[in-house]
Amino acid sequence: MKSHSFHFDCGNSSQGHVGFCARVRAETPHEALAILKEALPEELRVEVDDDRIEYLNVYFGSANMTKKDIDMVDENDMDLAQWGEDDGTEKTPVADSP
Numbered sequence: 152m153k154s155h156s157f158h159f160d161c162g163n164s165s166q167g168h169v170g171f172c173a174r175v176r177a178e179t180p181h182e183a184l185a186i187l188k189e190a191l192p193e194e195l196r197v198e199v200d201d202d203r204i205e206y207l208n209v210y211f212g213s214a215n216m217t218k219k220d221i222d223m224v225d226e227n228d229m230d231l232a233q234w235g236e237d238d239g240t241e242k243t244p245v246a247d248s249p
Contacts, residue, residue: 157183158223161216169209180218188213 154176162170177183197207 152178154178155183155224156226157221159183159187159216159220160222161220171211180221180224183221184216184218188216 155178157175157177157180159173159175160170161172164170173187175183175187177186191211191213193211193213195209195211197209199207
């Protein structure tokens with residue numbers, strides 16, 4: 152099966168406090184979601200060059216991510232129907248870290 156480039160759009164910093172996007176190479180939306188969930192840390196410390204800021208942590212809720220967060224495949228708008236998959240609303244569990 153051919154590998155595709157799946158674009159995830161999670162959150163929107165124009166409307167909320169935090170947002171992020173990611174592009175994942177996989178054969179199916181389900182596989183892309185699993186790869187991204189496995190790769191994301193629970194939290195990420197951001198280094199800021201300002202002594203007045205003691206720390207800045209960003210937290211990821213990967214357990215809440217679904218295939219509905221995929222908005223593009225190979226630079227085209229996402230259509231889950233073309234993959235013969237469900238609407239993407241199920242939440243797949245995050246694999247436990249070793």
